[in-house]
Every structure is written in C-alpha cells, then in structure tokens.
Amino acid sequence: MRNLKERLDLCSINTATLGHREPLSRTIDRIASAGFGGIAPWRHEVEKANVAEIARQVKALDLTVTGYCRSTYLPAATHAQFVANVDESKAALRDAATLGARCFVMVVGGLPEGSRDLNGAREQVADGIAQLLETAREYGVPLALEPLHPMYAADRAVLNTLARALDICDALDPERSGFLGVAVDVYHCWWDPALQASISAAGLNDRILAYHVCDWLRETRDMLLDRGMMGDGVVDLAAVRENIERAGYEGLIEVEIFSKENWWRRDPDEVLCICSERLQTVC
Amino acid sequence: MRNLKERLDLCSINTATLGHREPLSRTIDRIASAGFGGIAPWRHEVEKANVAEIARQVKALDLTVTGYCRSTYLPAATHAQFVANVDESKAALRDAATLGARCFVMVVGGLPEGSRDLNGAREQVADGIAQLLETAREYGVPLALEPLHPMYAADRAVLNTLARALDICDALDPERSGFLGVAVDVYHCWWDPALQASISAAGLNDRILAYHVCDWLRETRDMLLDRGMMGDGVVDLAAVRENIERAGYEGLIEVEIFSKENWWRRDPDEVLCICSERLQTVC
Numbered sequence A, B: 001m002r003n004l005k006e007r008l009d010l011c012s013i014n015t016a017t018l019g020h021r022e023p024l025s026r027t028i029d030r031i032a033s034a035g036f037g038g039i040a041p042w043r044h045e046v047e048k049a050n051v052a053e054i055a056r057q058v059k060a061l062d063l064t065v066t067g068y069c070r071s072t073y074l075p076a077a078t079h080a081q082f083v084a085n086v087d088e089s090k091a092a093l094r095d096a097a098t099l100g101a102r103c104f105v106m107v108v109g110g111l112p113e114g115s116r117d118l119n120g121a122r123e124q125v126a127d128g129i130a131q132l133l134e135t136a137r138e139y140g141v142p143l144a145l146e147p148l149h150p151m152y153a154a155d156r157a158v159l160n161t162l163a164r165a166l167d168i169c170d171a172l173d174p175e176r177s178g179f180l181g182v183a184v185d186v187y188h189c190w191w192d193p194a195l196q197a198s199i200s201a202a203g204l205n206d207r208i209l210a211y212h213v214c215d216w217l218r219e220t221r222d223m224l225l226d227r228g229m230m231g232d233g234v235v236d237l238a239a240v241r242e243n244i245e246r247a248g249y250e251g252l253i254e255v256e257i258f259s260k261e262n263w264w265r266r267d268p269d270e271v272l273c274i275c276s277e278r279l280q281t282v283c
Helices: A024-033 A051-060 A079-099 A117-138 A162-172 A195-204 A237-246 A268-279 B022-033 B053-062 B077-098 B118-139 B162-172 B195-204 B237-246 B268-281
Strands: A013-015 A038-040 A104-106 A143-145 A180-185 A208-213 A252-257 B011-014 B038-040 B103-105 B144-147 B182-185 B208-213 B253-255
Touching: A013 B022, A024 A038, A038 B208, A051 A079, A079 A104, A104 A117, A104 B022, A117 A143, A117 A162, A117 A180, A143 A162, A162 A180, A162 A195, A180 A195, A195 A208, A195 A237, A208 A237, A252 A268, A268 B208, B011 B268, B022 B038, B022 B053, B022 B268, B038 B208, B053 B077, B077 B103, B077 B118, B103 B118, B118 B144, B118 B162, B118 B182, B144 B162, B162 B182, B182 B195, B195 B208, B195 B237, B208 B237, B253 B268
Parallel strands: A013 A038, A013 A252, A104 A143, A143 A180, A180 A208, A208 A252, B011 B038, B011 B253, B103 B144, B144 B182, B182 B208, B208 B253
Antiparallel strands: none
16 A cells, blocks of 8 residues: 655545635645645536636646546436436536546436436436446546445435446446546445445456545534544545555545535635645544 | 235334334324334333333234334444343343334444444444344344444444345344344335345345335435435335335334424324325325
C-alpha cells in the first residue's frame, strides 16, 4: 500500500467537503495552496462559472481533476423526461472533457416521484448508461458508476452495491474499453459483506476509476449531511485502501464530506488542514 | 396470494407500532378488540409485567404471538460481555416459550463501542447464534435472524442482507431443524436487488419465520423513528408479499412501525384502524 505521508499529491479534495460556500475559483486556489494534488468539482459551481477558465486555472495549478460531479438522475416518469435527463448528462460530459476530468461521476437517481417500480427504474438506469457510454467514448471521459448507500435507494440512486455496478459494466462494456467503471466511496460501501470481493473483481477488470473517503459516524444525525471526517467514525479506512490498491488502483484518494452542522461551518483552510493530517495518518 | 380482505386473523401488530405508551395488557386488549389475529410484544414491556399473566391474557384472547422482540445485541469488546449478552438472550428465550412465540427475533447488534472490526463483529454474531440455537431447541422457540437495513450496520446490526442471514442459517443448521430462520422486514430489505432471489431461497429451505410490513417514506426524516404506514411510501408491498407467499410462507403479516413524530402521536385505536384498512388494501 502506498504511504501517504508527505504525499498530498496523491490526495484530492471534492469541493463539497468545503460546503460550496465560495466561488469555485477561490476553492481551487485554497486546495492547491494546501498542497493537494487533485480536486473534484461539481456541475452547479462549474456551470455558473466559465468552464474554460476553470479548466485553465486547474491546469495552471497542476491539479488532477479526479472526478466531475455528477450525472443528472436518470429514471423518469415519462420518456421525454428520461431523454432530457440523458441529454443533460451528455452536455456535462463535454464540460468534463474540457476540465480533463479522470471520470464523470454517475449518481444514477432514485425512483421517479410517485413510483414504486424499483426494477423499472433500474432498467432505465442501464438504458441511460448505455446511451451515455457512447458520448463518454466520443469525449474521452470515462463514466464512473457510484453505487450509493441503500438508504438513498428511494430518492437518489437505485444502484446500491458495487457488485450490481460491476454487473452493469460487464453487460455494457464487455470489452473493458476503459470508459466504464466504478467510483468506490467508503461511505456508501463500508457495510457491504461483499465489499472486498467486489473490489477485487473490479480491479481484475480495471474498473476502479475513483476512490472516495470520509467516515461513517456511529451516531449519524442526518441521512445526507452528517458524514464524518476520516478517523472520527467506524470505517477501517486503511483496510479498505489496502484492498483497493491491491486490486490495482493507482489513482488519487479523494475526500468527500457532506457535513452541514460541523465541517461546513468551519474555516475552509482549517478543514483542508485536518483532511491533510487525517489522510496521512488514518487513511 | 392470500386475500387479506376481512382476514385480520392473518394480521399481527408489533406493539412498537403503538409507541409503547401504555401498559402491555392494555395494548393487548386494544389489538384483540380491533380484530387482529396476532401480536408481537417487546421484552422491555413483558419484563416489567408478569410474563405468565401476559401469556394467559394472550391465549385467552386467541392471539398468535408472531414474534418476541428481541435478542440482546451480541458483539462485545470483551469476552465476558459477549457471554453476558448471550445469557440475556437465553433468559429471554424462556419467556418467549412461555408466551408461545412463533419465533424469537434476533437483531444481532452493531460494532462494539470504539471498534472498527466489522468482520470480527460478524464472527461474534455467528458464534452467539450457534450458542443460542441450542437454547432455542431446548425451549422449542425458533430463532428468526432479522437482517437490518445497512444504515444500522454501525450501531444496531452487522447483519444487513437476507442472503447473509441465510448463509448463517445454512452453516449452523444444515439439517433445517426448523429452529433457525429469518424475519423478512420490508423496511430493511426493500432496496436489495437480491431480495426476490433470497426470498425464494429462504422459502425452499423453510426459513421464513416472520414477515414484517410498514413502508419506506421517500423523505425519511429520522434514521430510526420515521417509518411509514403501508401505502404512504415507495415499497411495492403487494409484490413482496406475493414473493413471500409463493416461497411458501403461511404465517401472519406483522405491522411494525416506528414513527415518533406521526403515528406514535395518534390515538392507538386510530392507528390500529388505519393499519387494518391498509393491510386489506395495499399489503
């Protein structure tokens, strides 16, 4: 396993970790100044800035864009809406290419409002990914399917395990083109009894496109916005990274923390400083 | 699939649904008066009453005890604590026998405080179940392993899928004695892409000991105490019961709703009335 001591060049910050409180260009500067090697920005902040300028800034600071967050949710109550959802992600893939992103993060979406058809939503997801894969190849930006924790199955993602994400990869990209893989986020996957086996399988097929860390707090107070800083929760982060790297992952370790009541209230440079320390000691 | 119309004798109420606001004997009377055929009480209410008296009352009212809730959490930081945890459940199994419970519900417990050893906790769980299985045979009360939703993996149950519960059953009770099986609760399992396959597998081995219903609210506000009334959420309840019954389940359908801000604030008879209506129309 790689030693992260004094290797912040191997570490990336997802901008959500700072709570999206400042313009993206300021956030980029903070992350670069703190010594990190990578950044993962969100569409809503890129789309209200100038994507070409953002791309220039990121390149000038020698930051790797470890992922571009994220797809428009795919499942829809009508075909027209489904098509619109796919098209929005196609447009975002163009921006991902401009940014030089290592992957486009696919959070696939939950059940359409009012629906109880989980299998139907899962079929729409596979259809949408198949369509986006064509665009991903055109722009040269891989799609990283991110299974979300099962507690988001209703409203955010009907894709909830790494094993199922890999099934989709194998079905749609049997030739292992490099344009379809997974984003492994410990917050979503830490509980999964098949985690180690799925990571190994993903590695064998070169499917691991991103690795996200934070921690699961034993007393989680909010289902969305109470993620923990690495080391403050129950996840054996060193063990997961050991599996990930044994499986062949050589990319950056990206910190992604949603934390409305704690980390998003702190000074951004303090947050980056603590991320840096924890990455080097507990990840 | 059985038609539940005017068949409340096939339906049971877990006393948690009424919020544990009244003495158990009063709750038993309400549930029987409303016409339900079964009840599932909790240890904390039985243990502060007289178990023999409760058993007499339940029998006199011809109520089936669809489950006795629940085991003491098994994983512990020390061996002495682990032994104490097992012993507490052994004592509770005696009460389950007195009550004539169809099963003893096993909520296996999360990580010991301060631990990050998920595999270790899962091993302790298998050990503890093996020990309890002996006692279960002695008392003639089957153990129903209830996998909890993965969002409870840290603090309530490291057993999170039906598939893994069945693995434990097959390992510890290959002869299918009837004393080890599963409790299927839609709240915990509805998201699982392997749900249908696991239910079929469980049925083939006569492992389905209990079936619990409520609903998953699209906008869940509390991770523990915001379960929905059947029909108010996203679960296709009719489809799940069809699978359960096709797999051979002939037991009662038990309603278990934790709902601090909604159902636990309503009049108990109103809650029972709405449970009754929803059981007959959406379950």
